Amino acid sequence: xxxxxLFNGRxxxxxSRQPVPxxxxxxxxxxxRELDRLAEDLDLLDREIAEGALDEAELQHxxxxxLSQGHALQALIRENRVEWVAEGG
Numbered sequence: 001x002x003x004x005x006l007f008n009g010r011x012x013x014x015x016s017r018q019p020v021p022x023x024x025x026x027x028x029x030x031x032x033r034e035l036d037r038l039a040e041d042l043d044l045l046d047r048e049i050a051e052g053a054l055d056e057a058e059l060q061h062x063x064x065x066x067l068s069q070g071h072a073l074q075a076l077i078r079e080n081r082v083e084w085v086a087e088g089g
Contacts, residue, residue, distance in 0.1 A: 005034055 005011045015028060 007032065 006015065012032065015032075019030070
């Protein structure tokens with residue numbers, strides 16, 4: 001099983017069935033909660049970045065044809081149509 005599959009639905013179900021000591025089970029649950037929290041933070045950041053770029057006609061078109069905000073923005077960044085600015089850099 002690849003690591004990136006370990007924390008999707010099936011991977012988490014597999015993890016929950018593994019016989020591990022209580023302290024390790026607590027650590028797994030703690031780290032899983034942290035991964036969920038970080039994923040929520042990333043979703044929020046993606047949304048804020050995409051909303052900040054809504055004046056771009058191409059981005060709005062990408063939304064209109066059904067691309068998610070993150071995928072649409074990534075496509076425009078790859079095509080150098082939207083400049084990516086990393087915070088603090």
